[in-house]
Amino acid sequence: MKVLIVYAHHEPKSFNGAMKDLAVSTLKEQKHEVKVSDLYAMKFKALADKDDFVKISNPDYLQYVLELKNAVDHDLFIEDTKQEQEKLRWADFIIFQYPLWWFSVPAVLKGWFDRVLATGFAWDFGNMYDKGLLASKKSMLSVTTGGPENIYSLNAPHGWDINQVLYPVNHGVLFFCGIQPIPPFVAFAVFQVGDEKRKQYLEEYKQRLLTIETTKPIKYHSLSDFDENMHLKT
Numbered sequence: 421m422k423v424l425i426v427y428a429h430h431e432p433k434s435f436n437g438a439m440k441d442l443a444v445s446t447l448k449e450q451k452h453e454v455k456v457s458d459l460y461a462m463k464f465k466a467l468a469d470k471d472d473f474v475k476i477s478n479p480d481y482l483q484y485v486l487e488l489k490n491a492v493d494h495d496l497f498i499e500d501t502k503q504e505q506e507k508l509r510w511a512d513f514i515i516f517q518y519p520l521w522w523f524s525v526p527a528v529l530k531g532w533f534d535r536v537l538a539t540g541f542a543w544d545f546g547n548m549y550d551k552g553l554l555a556s557k558k559s560m561l562s563v564t565t566g567g568p569e570n571i572y573s574l575n576a577p578h579g580w581d582i583n584q585v586l587y588p589v590n591h592g593v594l595f596f597c598g599i600q601p602i603p604p605f606v607a608f609a610v611f612q613v614g615d616e617k618r619k620q621y622l623e624e625y626k627q628r629l630l631t632i633e634t635t636k637p638i639k640y641h642s643l644s645d646f647d648e649n650m651h652l653k654t
């Protein structure tokens with residue numbers, strides 16, 4: 421497979437850095453082709469604004485979602501966006517490696533979603549979810565947390581289990597564009613657990629990486645499961 425790792429961490433010696441390096445070496449050993457987008461090292465621009473386009477169609481009023489589509493239609497993206505979209509076109513499988521920040525992704529990764537997954541490139545009106553424009557691709561979130569696993573449940577202080585916390589990215593971003601996420605790999609409480617447990621996480625992650633090609637995606641509804649009012653058919 422062709423695997424793109426989108427990596428969002430500011431410190432190469434971090435546990436996230438160790439997970440990214442392990443993914444690169446393990447996947448290459450398995451003869452997969454690997455590319456890495458190291459967003460901090462690239463100083464990837466997180467803000468979505470007019471500077472993302474060589475030229476915009478309405479200089480008086482920036483409607484970002486329309487300018488994205490215009491840029492796709494007329495080849496008006498700046499170079500970093502073009503390169504990331506080219507990597508996405510190339511990839512069969514995308515791994516997102518990041519620490520959970522505020523139940524979400526670091527700003528630089530959010531910026532990557534905002535700027536790269538453009539209208540007309542990743543999705544379009546009428547081309548969402550199983551009809552998304554990136555529907556042939558699969559993905560996996562590889563996430564570290566500060567909080568321990570038992571704090572992530574309905575009856576615990578965080579109030580959601582980790583799959584619910586990751587749903588906005590897995591479903592609202594990736595599956596929205598057609599990309600099919602497989603179950604995430606989560607290393608909980610990485611700075612509290614101690615070295616033995618961290619080594620165990622890396623071993624478990626390595627085992628997971630060996631099976632990503634054959635792991636079934638999370639089952640989400642296709643648009644045909646809904647009626648004309650967008651209600652789930654019984």
Ligand SMILES: Cc1cc2nc3c(=O)[nH]c(=O)nc-3n(C[C@H](O)[C@H](O)[C@H](O)COP(=O)(O)OP(=O)(O)OC[C@H]3O[C@@H](n4cnc5c(N)ncnc54)[C@H](O)[C@@H]3O)c2cc1C
Nearest residue numbers: 434435436438519520521522523564565566567610611618
């Ligand atoms: C703005 C912000 C928001 C946050 N929001 C949340 C939140 O909503 N929910 C939540 O749960 N947490 C949250 N956190 C915590 C965050 O998720 C953790 O800080 C992060 O997941 C830790 O990952 P890291 O890679 O930075 O760990 P690091 O601190 O870099 O590493 C942890 C430990 O692993 C060691 N290590 C590094 N490499 C290896 C190796 N190869 N083998 C063994 N050990 C190694 C390091 O030396 C260190 O001791 C937040 C943090 C910030 C800054």
